Structures are given as structure tokens and as C-alpha cells.
Amino acid sequence: MPVAGLAPDCELELLPLERVLLRIVSRKIAFGISEFLMFGAKEAAACVFAGSFLFLLAVSGHIAIPGLARYDFLSWSYPEHAFFHLRTVPLYSGFMYASVASYIMQAWRRFDLRLTSFPPFWMAVGLSAAIYANFFTNHYTIDVRWPLAAVVLAVFWRTRVHFTIIRAERSMPLALSFVLIGFFIWIAENIATFFGAWVYPHQAQQWAIVGPTKISSWMLLVIISFIIVAALKEIFPKRRAEVTK
Secondary structure, three states: OOOOOHHHHOOOOOOOHHHHOOOOOHHHHHHHHHHHHHHHHHHHHHHHHHHHHHHHHHHOOOEEEEEHHHEEEHHOOOOOOOOEEEEOOOOOOOOHHHHHHHHHHHHHHHHEEEOOOOOOOHHHOOOOOOOHHHHHHHOOOOOOHHHHHHHHHHOOOOOEEEEEEOOOOEEOOOOOOOHHHHHHHHHHHHHHHHHOOOOOOHHOOOOOOOOOOHHHHHHHHHHHHHHHHHHHHHHHHHEEEEEEE
């Protein structure tokens, strides 16, 4: 049965939920609700790797496997014993960084991302190297994360990320996406510390929220991961195409 207000050729493109909503609300509201729910579903799908890690982290605190340390099972947790570790850091901690890259790659595919006005490759890589170096040097010299954040804003000021949820392509400033992803990683970090993944000094006696200043650290980490993925998705394929011409 055709839906009022839509051309026949548009009928085939409707999602089942939209068919139902169009009978009770206007087209604009129906499409808005459908797109919002689809956005949440795609985001959840992109976070499967990170979500499963947090789930295993929570479960591992209540289930013991004979002969296997909790962190070796995940391979993760600073306060407890682990066989697989590098000095005081268990190898499972690498999953935290892998989760960020996994989310970016999944989101890139599911939302059909594309970038416009991306800065020169050398500039993006140079900025990533400076950010990564600061993660180590800030323990011995001055922390320059905020000057680096200002440089990020200047370098990516014109860059926009375009994405498609269902039909229409939308866009937002890439720098804003860095902040938003960093914010949600910060929420995940609070969940992880609550389940004992690692302990900050102010959490030694009892769990307390991780300060919001850590959002800046996660934002900078996201930038490094994003530029690596962008090179794989955007820059390298284009260079290969140029070589084959």
C-alpha cells in the first residue's frame, strides 16, 4: 500500500520502522526518528570490539580460571599479577588502543566516511608524531598537550568528515569529532577503572571518577589513530591509483 506523501519509487527505499512511523507521524519526524535509531545501531556495531572487552573485563573480576591470571585471560590489569607483561605493564593494555582503531575503522565503513579539505599528509603525520612524543616527554619536561590541541584546531580547521546514516549525507568539523570520541572514551575509561582495569593514585583507597581533563589525552590519542586509518583509507589508495594510471 503506498504511503501518502511519497512517490512510488521512494516506497521501496523505506525501512520497516519508517513504514510504521509514517502512519502516525509526519514524514520529517518519522525519518528523524529512524535516522537517530539507525545512528545508535551503527555506533553500537562499531563498538563491538571495545564493548566486548569491557564485558570480559567485568566478568573476569568474578570468574576465576585455574592456572590463568585475570590479566593474562584478557591479556589486562595493572594492580594484579600477570605473566605476560612488559615491566609493570600487562600486554592486555594494548587492547585499549586497538579498541580505538577498531572503532574508527568500523565507523568508517558503516557510515561511508569521506574527508574534505584534509591537510597535507606530511603535516598530519608530523602532528601525530609530536602528539605521540609528548605522551612520553611530558613525564620529564613540560606538558604541551594544550599547545598541540591548538595546533590540531589550526591544522584541521577546514577539514570536514562526511557520513551517511541511511540516505542523506551529513557532515561535521573533524576537530569536533575528535572531541566527541575522546569524551566517550573517557566514559569507557571510568567504566574500566570501576572494574579494576587499572588504578590511578586517587583511586587507590576507593574508586573515584577519572577527572574530565583526561578527555584531552584521549582526544589526542584519537587523532593519532584517525590519521593512521585515514592514510590507509584515503591517501594510500589514491597513491596506488595514481601509480597505475
